[in-house]
Amino acid sequence: MYIIIGGGGQVGYYLTRELMRQDHEVLLLDKDAARVVELTAELGAVVKRGDACEARTLESVGCERADMVIAVTGDDEDNLVICQVAKERFGREKTIARVNNPANEKLFQKLGIYITVSPTNNILHLIEAQIPHHKLVPLITLSRVGLGLVEVTIPASSPAINKSIRALELPATVNIALIVRGDANITPEGDTVIQSEDRLFALTTENGDQVLRERILAEDTVVTTDTVE
Amino acid sequence: MNVIIVGCGRVGAELTKILEKDGHVVTIIDKDGSAFERLAEGLDATRVVGDGTDMETLVRAGVKDADAFVAVTNGDNRNIMAAQIAQTMFEVPNVVCRIYDPLRQKTYKALGLRSISPTIVGAKLLRNDLYFPDGQVTSPDRAIAAGDAVPLANPKHGSATQS
Numbered sequence: 468m469y470i471i472i473g474g475g476g477q478v479g480y481y482l483t484r485e486l487m488r489q490d491h492e493v494l495l496l497d498k499d500a501a502r503v504v505e506l507t508a509e510l511g512a513v514v515k516r517g518d519a520c521e522a523r524t525l526e527s528v529g530c531e532r533a534d535m536v537i538a539v540t541g542d543d544e545d546n547l548v549i550c551q552v553a554k555e556r557f558g559r560e561k562t563i564a565r566v567n568n569p570a571n572e573k574l575f576q577k578l579g580i581y582i583t584v585s586p587t588n589n590i591l592h593l594i595e596a597q598i599p600h601h602k603l604v605p606l607i608t609l610s611r612v613g614l615g616l617v618e619v620t621i622p623a624s625s626p627a628i629n630k631s632i633r634a635l636e637l638p639a640t641v642n643i644a645l646i647v648r649g650d651a652n653i654t655p656e657g658d659t660v661i662q663s664e665d666r667l668f669a670l671t672t673e674n675g676d677q678v679l680r681e682r683i684l685a686e687d688t689v690v691t692t693d694t695v696e
Numbered sequence: 697m698n699v700i701i702v703g704c705g706r707v708g709a710e711l712t713k714i715l716e717k718d719g720h721v722v723t724i725i726d727k728d729g730s731a732f733e734r735l736a737e738g739l740d741a742t743r744v745v746g747d748g749t750d751m752e753t754l755v756r757a758g759v760k761d762a763d764a765f766v767a768v769t770n771g772d773n774r775n776i777m778a779a780q781i782a783q784t785m786f787e788v789p790n791v792v793c794r795i796y797d798p799l800r801q802k803t804y805k806a807l808g809l810r811s812i813s814p815t816i817v818g819a820k821l822l823r824n825d826l827y828f829p830d831g832q833v834t835s836p837d838r839a840i841a842a843g844d845a846v847p848l849a850n851p852k853h854g855s856a857t858q859s
Binding site for chain 2: 520521522523542543544545547548551552555556568570571573574577578
């Protein structure tokens with residue numbers, strides 16, 4: 468894949484390095500001349516000086532053939548513009564933006580950014596997962612396709628315990644992708660039986676989160692955390 | 697109208713003065729409290745210190761009751777983001793921002809964001825002045841640039857909605 472990365476800070480640097488190791492064609496853009504010298508010494512010719520917010524820069528690095536454009540600068544406004552320009556001017560659907568202020572995640576999703584990554588929100592969700600009250604944790608949201616990945620820890624009170632997945636009669640908006648039981652990863656099938664303390668990883672669309680809350684967690688219909696838009 | 701202006705630079709301060717003169721209620725936001733020293737004396741504008749791309753700051757500035765929103769900080773991307781927050785998250789009916797980069801302006805025009813590019817406007821006005829140094833050709837644009845008064849249609853009752 469050809470991947471353009473905007474922003475050569477820590478995240479941009481490590482991302483470029485790892486993607487190169489995976490044999491992807493990567494191009495890293497940074498505005499700062501001194502930083503570009505440093506990055507080039509480490510990474511080689513994949514680093515170019517330029518403002519990824521500018522259409523001219525993106526054009527010069529062949530944005531129209533990029534499979535993915537990733538914006539990981541420290542400024543949300545720059546990450547937003549990089550992704551929007553890549554999408555609007557170059558027709559790139561797969562844009563990923565780092566969101567520094569967690570409150571901006573909804574805005575970015577509404578404005579059509581394919582994937583948003585908010586380290587702050589991710590850490591918050593992980594902390595929430597440690598608190599008994601929060602049993603459904605959104606891990607990632609792909610607003611473009613209306614898809615979410617959530618983690619659900621089965622509480623002792625769950626009505627799903629000792630039932631097979633088939634017996635739960637989950638709608639098409641919920642797809643259980645993986646069950647983690649202790650150290651074991653279980654690929655769920657129709658006759659897999661749910662146990663207490665299982666961690667379910669599910670792909671959800673539309674009302675999927677709500678279905679999980681009602682049928683697996685037996686929560687009230689009140690939505691407590693973010694739902695997939 | 698209730699107008700929110702983000703950025704109290706020269707343009708923000710001047711716009712505040714003009715809009716207040718026209719009878720509008722202005723709230724102006726800037727990250728730097730000392731920026732408000734640019735405002736002319738005697739203006740009633742509410743001053744809010746904060747980041748105009750932060751939704752909490754915008755709520756504090758009354759974005760939910762705003763009829764119009766203008767983003768004129770010195771960063772194109774900040775203006776674009778602030779304006780899109782006002783338009784998308786708070787549904788302010790009348791939103792406009794400043795974008796220096798003409799290419800970026802074009803992109804955002806296609807995305808439904810109204811903006812002014814001082815780069816293009818300024819270059820064209822300068823060209824006119826070079827071609828007609830003795831000022832024999834007048835136009836509203838030229839008069840505005842020279843600081844002359846230009847009558848506007850119903851400045852005090854301008855529609856709060858945009859087409």
